[in-house]
Amino acid sequence: MRSDESYTTQTCAKCGKRGNRKLSERDIICDCGHQMDRDLNSAVNIMIKFLTSDALSQRPSLKEESFLRKWKGFSTTHSPEICPPANA
Incomplete structure (x- = not known):
């Protein structure tokens, strides 16, 4: 899928x-x-x-608002926790 990059750096992702x-x-x-x-x-x-x-599915696409609610507060100031390996 090709996506138009216009204004993506100027538009708030939230x-x-x-x-x-x-x-x-x-x-x-x-x-x-x-x-x-x-x-x-x-x-x-x-x-x-x-x-x-609808690039991956024939189902209706996600609503943008629903997606953003799940990612509320996502920012570069977040420090991810170091997780132990899955087999630990």
């Missing part, structure tokens, strides 16, 4: 608000409180486009 951000602004800081590296934000926006499309 609320969808599109801002006029300069390339020198490396972080997205949105009025909704969402803060993330602009490249990671772009990747999340592309992932949302893919997951909300």
Whole structure:
């Protein structure tokens, strides 16, 4: 599946608000409180486009709002916990 990358670095991945951000602004800081590296934000926006499309299934696509609720608070400031190996 090909995805249009237009405005993915300027659109907040949490609320969808599109801002006029300069390339020198490396972080997205949105009025909704969402803060993330602009490249990671772009990747999340592309992932949302893919997951909300019907590319993998003939079932109706996920609703974007439902997906974002599951990812509420996702940001680059989150430090993932180190998990032990599955066989431990």
